[in-house]
Amino acid sequence: MPSSNGPLHGTRGKLSNKPRERGTSPPQRAIAEYDEGQKVHLKIDPSVRDGRFHPRFNGHTGEVVGEQGRAFKVRIVDGGKEKTLIARPAHLRAQE
DSSP: OOOOOSTTTTOTTTTSOOGGGOSOOOHHHHTOOOOTTOEEEEOOOTTOOTTOOOGGGTTOEEEEEEEETTEEEEEEEETTEEEEEEEOGGGEEEOO
8 A cells, every 4th residue: 555645744743732722613713914024934824724835844933024815924944944934823823
């Protein structure tokens, strides 16, 4: 039987909450606002399906470059190359 190669391949740890974080996410996290130029950390919230980026970029830090609908465009550097991701606020954390 061939091994699985889907987009969520190998994400069991990335897409599972720790026991204390299980359940619904706080609503203020889903409606957070970020300014252009603000640094944000990319962290997938497993309890929110919409607006996820590819799990390969989980843990990266980037800069907000604009909005697209209810999501934000975030520019990151991946292997020396700039990339733009689109993610909803539930999957972003402001850098302090």
